[in-house]
Amino acid sequence: MSILLPINGSVTHDNHDSWYSSLKDNFKKKSRWQKAAIIGCGCLIAAGGSYCVFKSLGQQVPVIPPISSNDKPNDPDSGDEQGQQHLKEEPEDAPASTKESQDDGGDKSTACLSYDIGSHSIEGRRHSQQDAHQHIQLNNGNEIIVVCDGHGCDIDHKLWTKLSEFSEDTLKKYAESGVNLGEYENEHGVIDCAAVVSSVAVKTIVTHLQQHLTDVSDPVKCIHDAILHAENTLHQISGSPYNEDGFTVYHSVGWNAGTTVLSGIFDKTTSTVTVAWAGDSRAVLIRGGKTIWSSTDHKPDNENEVERIERVRASYKNKHGKECPIKINGKRVDDLAVSRALADFYLKDKPSQREVVDVLTCQPECVQIKTEPGDVWVFSCDGVYECSSTTYRRPYKCFDDERIADFITERLATPSADLAKNLVQQAFDDGSQDNISAFVIKIPGEPVANTPLEIISAVDFAKE
Numbered sequence: 001m002s003i004l005l006p007i008n009g010s011v012t013h014d015n016h017d018s019w020y021s022s023l024k025d026n027f028k029k030k031s032r033w034q035k036a037a038i039i040g041c042g043c044l045i046a047a048g049g050s051y052c053v054f055k056s057l058g059q060q061v062p063v064i065p066p067i068s069s070n071d072k073p074n075d076p077d078s079g080d081e082q083g084q085q086h087l088k089e090e091p092e093d094a095p096a097s098t099k100e101s102q103d104d105g106g107d108k109s110t111a112c113l114s115y116d117i118g119s120h121s122i123e124g125r126r127h128s129q130q131d132a133h134q135h136i137q138l139n140n141g142n143e144i145i146v147v148c149d150g151h152g153c154d155i156d157h158k159l160w161t162k163l164s165e166f167s168e169d170t171l172k173k174y175a176e177s178g179v180n181l182g183e184y185e186n187e188h189g190v191i192d193c194a195a196v197v198s199s200v201a202v203k204t205i206v207t208h209l210q211q212h213l214t215d216v217s218d219p220v221k222c223i224h225d226a227i228l229h230a231e232n233t234l235h236q237i238s239g240s241p242y243n244e245d246g247f248t249v250y251h252s253v254g255w256n257a258g259t260t261v262l263s264g265i266f267d268k269t270t271s272t273v274t275v276a277w278a279g280d281s282r283a284v285l286i287r288g289g290k291t292i293w294s295s296t297d298h299k300p301d302n303e304n305e306v307e308r309i310e311r312v313r314a315s316y317k318n319k320h321g322k323e324c325p326i327k328i329n330g331k332r333v334d335d336l337a338v339s340r341a342l343a344d345f346y347l348k349d350k351p352s353q354r355e356v357v358d359v360l361t362c363q364p365e366c367v368q369i370k371t372e373p374g375d376v377w378v379f380s381c382d383g384v385y386e387c388s389s390t391t392y393r394r395p396y397k398c399f400d401d402e403r404i405a406d407f408i409t410e411r412l413a414t415p416s417a418d419l420a421k422n423l424v425q426q427a428f429d430d431g432s433q434d435n436i437s438a439f440v441i442k443i444p445g446e447p448v449a450n451t452p453l454e455i456i457s458a459v460d461f462a463k464e
Contacts, residue, residue: 115143115268115441119439133202133439144206146201149260166181201343220274227261259343261276274367284401291402305340344360373446373447380437
């Protein structure tokens with residue numbers, strides 16, 4: 001087989017037409033197999049030329065993988081995990097020592113690259129968003145998660161505060177804590193105090209952990225100190241609720257509002273999770289399709305809390321010869337549905353109540369647990385566990401620890417960001433009347449069957 005090529009001289013404009021006609025006639029005379037061989041040789045020559053060009057430029061030769069009919073591009077809206085990872089960019093002003101992903105409210109989702117961590121939060125059927133939550137990844141790869149659920153200052157309550165009532169000094173204090181009160185002003189010029197308190201708490205706790213949590217620090221002490229620091233910060237910037245004449249004025253955000261708190265430190269070096277909480281925001285650990293541990297809600301009618309509160313009230317009565325001024329009304333401390341919270345200084349800082357501040361305390365419980373490959377954690381506010389059978393006049397089954405495990409396990413292949421979104425949406429569909437926020441955290445690796453729960457330490461700081 002021969003290929004006709006002009007070997008005696010180059011192809012010029014004058015001889016091009018005759019050369020091309022001769023080449024075409026010769027090609028037509030070849031057999032089908034010869035034609036195929038000629039085309040193949042041409043392709044090899046072209047490929048070799050391209051390779052030489054890439055090598056001469058110092059570039060890596062691109063390799064194009066085969067395309068499957070099932071392949072789809074990453075789309076952040078499609079639920080694809082890689083697409084979700086880029087929904088939230090690192091802010092320009094984020095500290096160099098951390099990678100940050102934050103939601104302070106609204107309808108948002110986040111995901112990160114190391115552990116599969118996703119969050120979702122909605123205002124739901126409430127008039128405003130009083131939840132706040134944040135996730136950061138430290139430079140050493142460890143993860144910090146904080147969830148706060150604000151309460152108090154209902155929209156029709158006389159204690160809602162107008163932005164115009166705050167002094168410049170007070171506004172400056174909040175700004176130094178990373179909070180612009182103007183962002184919480186509604187169309188009537190009114191501030192949602194509960195939203196402010198939860199936001200301040202989240203920012204303060206995260207900042208404290210960023211600054212003080214190291215590879216050698218005690219995570220239990222560090223997370224406890226961070227929560228107390230948030231309480232002190234709220235107290236300092238809230239200001240006094242009394243004017244010079246001794247009358248109560250309501251321009252103190254932390255006086256009439258408070259927040260629950262739930263925080264976790266995921267340490268990848270020690271394979272531990274340190275959880276601290278005060279209030280009824282809940283952490284749940286799912287292993288092998290079952291909930292093997294969950295935090296205990298701090299409710300006034302909870303057995304452990306009843307014992308603690310009665311001990312404080314009895315101590316006050318023995319000392320002063322009169323009943324404790326803070327009333328327990330069934331399932332409430334005064335008018336609160338929780339027995340531990342940050343702020344709510346109207347129950348902590350009145351002169352007559354300072355000695356019984358521990359009835360409503362900010363002191364958290366803290367547990368450190370050994371985590372295992374394949375574990376799934378859920379951090380959420382109590383809105384996930386609320387439902388109302390009267391919302392649509394049909395029965396619903398509220399989320400509890402067992403149903404949470406079933407719901408998550410049935411959807412394990414779903415990326416955490418979408419899984420958190422599905423969980424929040426289901427709670428809303430079940431009739432939750434509250435703001436709803438949730439994190440889903442998947443620990444990578446293949447699970448080992450029948451791995452028992454290992455609690456490294458457990459401390460109730462309200463009983464220390």
